[in-house]
Amino acid sequence: MSLPKLELISFKLCPFVQRTVITLLHKDVPYTITYIDLNNPPEWFASVSPLGKVPVLKVDDETVLFESAVIQEYVDEITPPPLMPQAPLTKAKNRAWISFGGEVVMAMQAMVKADESDFDAASKKLKGLLQRVAEVHSGGQWFNGTDFALIDAAYAPIFMRLHLIKENCGVDLLADQPVLAAWSEHLLALPSVQHAVVEEFPKLYRMMLKKMGGWLGAQFAD
Numbered sequence: 554m555s556l557p558k559l560e561l562i563s564f565k566l567c568p569f570v571q572r573t574v575i576t577l578l579h580k581d582v583p584y585t586i587t588y589i590d591l592n593n594p595p596e597w598f599a600s601v602s603p604l605g606k607v608p609v610l611k612v613d614d615e616t617v618l619f620e621s622a623v624i625q626e627y628v629d630e631i632t633p634p635p636l637m638p639q640a641p642l643t644k645a646k647n648r649a650w651i652s653f654g655g656e657v658v659m660a661m662q663a664m665v666k667a668d669e670s671d672f673d674a675a676s677k678k679l680k681g682l683l684q685r686v687a688e689v690h691s692g693g694q695w696f697n698g699t700d701f702a703l704i705d706a707a708y709a710p711i712f713m714r715l716h717l718i719k720e721n722c723g724v725d726l727l728a729d730q731p732v733l734a735a736w737s738e739h740l741l742a743l744p745s746v747q748h749a750v751v752e753e754f755p756k757l758y759r760m761m762l763k764k765m766g767g768w769l770g771a772q773f774a775d
């Protein structure tokens with residue numbers, strides 16, 4: 554089956570873009586990537602992206618797809634065998650928890666922005682969400698057990714950031730979560746996860762956190 558031409562509009566620091574790149578890499582799908590600066594987007598971006606957000610996937614220069622979970626599923630469906638579980642209930646559960654992953658990302662963003670006095674509350678909120686994820690995780694290598702799925706790709710960007718925070722600030726958000734810590738290790742060992750960000754990602758992430766002016770950013774060495 555011939556594949557359409559795929560162009561992904563990306564921002565180097567976006568965890569939602571990263572979900573889609575992991576899916577593309579994991580399935581070995583040819584694509585091009587166009588980086589924009591979300592803080593200073595090019596004029597054409599507003600007309601291409603209905604919500605003004607990345608990721609956006611342009612298919613055959615014509616159709617624009619947005620929302621990372623939708624892009625993940627589209628890429629998965631045009632490149633069988635599927636990474637999304639096919640049993641209706643498992644599929645629905647995976648979709649629900651992929652969506653929940655978006656809330657985890659938001660809580661993580663709030664935590665990295667928090668100043669010293671708000672940090673505890675923000676990190677507790679994030680830990681509470683992570684606890685909910687741990688409760689529905691299979692306890693195996695991947696979310697559903699033995700098979701890597703789209704949901705694993707969806708959570709990897711979160712773990713990549715939590716890992717950088719742990720390495721640089723000594724704050725381990727997974728300290729009380731052995732199942733998630735093991736999941737994180739498996740995910741971060743995958744080439745598709747490692748190559749889903751630009752080489753300078755750790756530096757860019759550190760710079761972004763420092764620019765945000767929160768307590769965590771101040772813990773990173775200059």
Ligand SMILES: N[C@@H](CCC(=O)N[C@@H](CS)C(=O)NCC(=O)O)C(=O)O
Nearest residue numbers: 567568569605606607608620621622
């Ligand atoms: N629900 C969206 C979230 C995407 C999103 O929030 N992207 C951020 C960057 S990480 C963005 O483009 N923000 C620009 C804005 O909100 O103006 C998805 O899953 O694709």
